[in-house]
Amino acid sequence: MASRSRMRTPESSFRMPMSSPLGSAESFESAAPITALLDSPPIRELFGEPAECRxxxxxxxxxxxxxxxxxxLECLRSPDTPPLLRLYGWKPWAVSLGMYQSAALLNQERCRERGIAIVQRPTGGRALLHAEELTYAVVVRLSSERTPRQIYRLVHERIAQALEGLCGVRLELAPAPPLMERPPAAVCFSSSARMELLASGRKLVGSAQRILGNVLLQHGSILLGDAHVLLAELVDLPDEAAREHLRRQLRERSTSLAQLCARPISWWECALAVWESFCGVPIPGTH
Structure with missing residues (x-):
């Protein structure tokens, strides 16, 4: 099928230099959202219908x-609402908790002192500090051809394609760990779940899903830098030994694009690559 698209872009053509600061919200303060309703082959493969890319x-x-x-909710209520690919960042930085987690997991005074917000996710998974990262979300209607597992794999394959193009480093999908080795971790990026994206055994992308009727929400974090390790300072732990153990787990079991590429990868540079991998076309106004 030939690529077809309807694009809605800001009134002024937006262009951001490739050297934008790593994960810096200040660089985008005046930027209006960029949206495109796309029906390209990559979009059809993932969503099965035209999708809004935002x-x-x-x-x-x-x-x-x-x-x-x-x-x-809108996709569940109306078949006329298009599915969604959304890319975004966080201002201020925030800890998000999985839908079944309690804020009691965190030292809320430490969060306030550091200007870190706390928010509950509508999906499962574990606590995560959203800092130096690009976050993605997809909303997909499920079918016999698009099961939650298939969507999870396909999304991570698209992200892997984008990130391998940036860094030239081979990424792999995590296997399921043996039952006896699965830790009861409360913190994301201290361990890996099945089909999450790894580089040399270290987690680079963490994702979570929720299904509502025939609609699936999946969102996840692509680590640009190492600020996620600061989560060890925000979790409510019994002593310094436990805190140091969590710091070590986060450092040893996760990685970032900055580490893999041996240079800073900006939020914008990552967004360009991920958008094109999912959509098959560049972000409107960038070429």
Whole structure:
């Protein structure tokens, strides 16, 4: 099928230099969202229908979670609502908790002192500090051809294609660990789940899903830098030994694009690559 698209872009043509600061919200303060309704072959493969692709730049934690969940509800209620690919960042930085986790996991005074917000995700998974990262969300209608597992794999394959192009480093999908080795981890990036993206055995992308009727929401974090390790300072732990153990786990079991590429990878540079891998066309206004 030939690529067809309807694009809606900001009134002024937006261009951001490739050297934008790593994960810096200040670089995008005046940027309006960029949206495109696309029906390209890569979009058809993932969504089975035309999808809205949206670059939201940096939003508040509450707004980020509300937008993902609102589109999930809209897709459930109306077949006329297109599915969604959304790329975004966080301002301010925030810890998101899985839908079954309690804020008691965190030292809330430490979070306040550091200006770190706390938000509940509509998906499962574990606590995560959203800092130096590009976050993605997809909202997909499920079918016999698009099961949750198939969507999970395909999304990670698209992300792997984008990131391998940036860094030239081979990424792999994590196998399921043996039952006796699965840790009861409360913190994301301290361990890996099945089919999450790894580089040399270390986690680079973490994702979570939720199914509502025939609609699936999946969102996840692509690590640009190492600020996620600061989560060890925000979790409520019994003593310094436990805190140091968590620091070590996060450092040893996760990696970032900055580490893999041996240079900073900006939020914008990553967004360009991920958008094109998912959509098959560049972000409107960038070429």
């Amino acid at each position: 670059l939201d730049f940096f939003c508040s934690p509450q707004e980020n979670m509300a937008r993902d969940w609102q589109r999930t």
